[in-house]
Amino acid sequence: MPTDTQAIKDRIDIVQLIGEYITLKKAGVNWKANCPFHHEKSPSFMVHQEKQIWHCFGCSKGGDIFSFVQEIEGLDFIEALKLWANRAGVRIETHTSEVNQSQRNRILEINSAAAYFFHHFFLEIPGAEVARKYLEDRKLTKQTIEEWQVGYVPDQWDLLTRYLLKKGFGINDLIAAGLTIKRDGADEATGRGFYDRFRGRVMFPLSDAHGNIVGFTGRVLVETEHSGGKYVNTPETIVYDKSRVLYGLHKAKTEIKAKDLSVVVEGQMDVVACHQAGMRNVVAASGTALTPEQVKLLKRYSNNVAMAFDADAAGQSAGKRGAGIAMEEGMNVKVIQLPKGFAKDADECIKKDPKVWFAAVGSATGVLEWYFERILSSVNRSSPTEKQQAVAILLPEIARVPFGVVRDEWLKRLGEALLIDPGVLRDEVKRAKKAPLRSPQTQVTSEKAPSAVLVRESQYDILVKDFWSFLVKFPDSFAALYPELKPVYFVNTAWHGLYEIAEKVYNNEQKLDLASVRQILAEKGREQTLDLLLLMPMKNTSEFSSLEAGKELASVLSRIKEEWRKQRGKEIQQKIMEAERAKDKATVEALLQELQTL
Ligand SMILES: [Zn+2]
Structure with a gap:
């Protein structure tokens, strides 16, 4: 050795x-x-x-x-x-x-054999015509398909497993590679009871930074009830950790260094389309928000990153989380903005007009500027509530900046924009850095009363804000929550008007249609309320299924109820004391009645 x-x-x-x-x-x-x-x-x-x-x-x-x-x-x-x-x-x-013989190497070999199988199946087998047509429609050239080893596997039970076994690989290694799934009662001797994870899908190999194939993403061509999701990915294996893989990095790294910039897009098709169009410093964080590990990987090649968020709410939310992580790592983060309504992602934009995409990347905005523009453009500076809402969103983002001087510059700008003493904001950031901004303690221990307009939110206000912020991301949950909702929960909060609108829309349309909510808000010149809520960071939002979201919302609502009961109970007791002092028996009676039915 x-x-x-x-x-x-x-x-x-x-x-x-x-x-x-x-x-x-x-x-x-x-x-x-x-x-x-x-x-x-x-x-x-x-x-x-x-x-x-x-x-x-x-x-x-x-x-x-x-x-x-x-x-x-x-x-x-x-x-x-x-x-x-x-x-x-x-x-x-x-x-x-x-x-x-190390299993790691065996699995890499298996993956590379599988990629070969998928790719040649795609190129040569008549049964793959549907996939070829699909990629042709999506304007991928032959060269691109070869370069990225795009493949196809037809919808059959164990085509790949049988092929790899014939090649001499062991069934346990195929399972460890995540390509083969074992049924209960499977028999290794006869080979019965094993089937392919990927069936009826266009296959994209996922590589590490050196070009070793560590896993796959399979995209279904036609979504049916039985197709099991639009995308299926290799599960965690000893060579594949999805939080550490960036799609396209092995092809993009040299160009990222040369350009001193990485461009992060959302999906595989976006990466491939960019490279095909001649922009080669492009990668994607397959299917999740950028993780700290992926950010560290990018940082090796350049400290500058430009990110494109998909237009939908999940894309925005995942994109923002990734941007936050990159900021915390000290990266210089920019946001790519496509002209409004032009295209939903990089792939679509390039198909319509590559020049628009190149221009958008060239003129990407610094992430904090981006936040400032979006949030501050419509804040009414004479409304303490609106100012508070804007601060609640912007301050945690500023707090992510790891460099004090830069942070302070942004605090000054925020102070100027909202007519708030920057000193107050600095204190807020200090507190936020000591304890998470949303924890209840930060609300109570404000021994130094805020000198300026900054209105402190109570814990109740925060719960209610969380509720709405969550609800607008999962509006379908409203139907199940509606019977439990009472207008009084929102009366003394910033979201009272929104409740009335939501109720009205729901009663008209039997669902909480955000477009209608937006329209009513727009008529009142308050469209930005909805944007604020959509932008509000929630941890892990994009990874909630709608079922989980429903449960989470129900639990937030029950905490709201509980808090409201407590508060209302205190108020009533106060009033009872006052009424007793005034010897107002009828009122005391009525209040006691209410207290019992809370
Ligand atoms: Zn060091």
């Missing part, structure tokens, strides 16, 4: 290797960069080309090429060795069998 490692070291230059992950700049005889392993603004990560070692003076990590690869890829030593032995053209003699 020592001779193997030395042979690899002799052939691979450390500057070139590390340079594939992060951007190194020459500094005298050394090279330097912002450390990929800890958060920093000025570079303390150094590479010594002559000695072929690296060291970070910030976090004290360091070593040779292998320790770097282990650290950044999250691999063990053998895997790191294998990865770079291939590149160096060094055959690892002593431990070949051991390395090849």
Whole structure:
């Protein structure tokens, strides 16, 4: 083994290797960069080309090429060795069998055989005509399909499983790769009771940053009751962790470094369309909001990211969460805005007119500017409630900025825009950083009463706001909640008017149609109420099924009820005392009656 490692070291230059992950700049005889392993603004990560070692003076990590690869890829030593032995053209003699037999490598091989199968099925088999037609309609060229190894698998039970078994792979490895599913009572000896996870789908291989195929996304062509969702993904396996994979990164990374910008779009089709149109620094976080791990991966190549959010509420919400995470990691985040109503995503935009897409990416707005524009454009500055709503959305976003000077600049701007003393906002951010902004404690422990207009929300107000913010994201839940709703829950809150509108729309249309709600609000010049609610961050919103959302809303509503009862109870007791003092027996009677029926 020592001779193997030395042979690899002799052939691979450390500057070139590390340079594939992060951007190194020459500094005298050394090279330097912002450390990929800890958060920093000025570079303390150094590479010594002559000695072929690296060291970070910030976090004290360091070593040779292998320790770097282990650290950044999250691999063990053998895997790191294998990865770079291939590149160096060094055959690892002593431990070949051991390395090849690791399940990780077997699964990568299986995935690559499966990708080959799907792709050739797509290209050559008459049964794949429907898929070819589908991608042709979506304007993918032959070259693109080859480049991305797009494939197809027909709707049959175990076509792929049988193919891979015939190739000599073991059934347990196929299951571990997530390609084959085992029924209860399956029999390994006869091979009965095993079936393919992906059936009747267009297949997109998912690769890691090095181009190893780690999993698949299968998109159904025709959605039916039995098709099991529009997209099916490889489940978590030892090679696939969806929070660490960015679709297209292996093809985009060089261009991301060259352009010093990554473009994040929503889906696979968006990525492929962008690359086909000649924009190659584009990736997607398959099906979720960007995760911290994915952000760290992007940061290796550039600190600048431009993000496109899909036009629907789920896309907006997931996009905003991802943007928040990237901001917290100190990235410079921009938001790509398509002309209103032009297209719902990158793919559609490029199909209509690629120039519009390129222009939109070129003129992407800083994420905080984007928030400011959207929220502040319609706030009535003489209404404390509206100002409070705007602050409630913008302050947590500003608080994400990890650099004090930048944060302060935004607080000043917010203060100017809303005519609030920036000092008050600074205190708010300090408090928000100590405790989450929404926790009840931050509401009570405000020993220093806010000097300015900033109206403190009670816990009750926050519950009610959460309720509406959730409800507008899942309006279908309204029907089930309606019998439980009472106008009194909202009377003294900022959302009273909205309740009346929602009730009216629901009674007219038997459902809470947001378009109608919006229209009524617009007539009153209050359209922005709905946008505020839609924009309001809720944790994990996009990952709720409508069933879960319904349950969550019902639970928020029951807390509202409980709080309301408590408050109303206190008010009534107060009034009873007053009425007793005034010897007003009738009122006391009536109040006692009400107290009992609360
Ligand atoms: Zn470091």
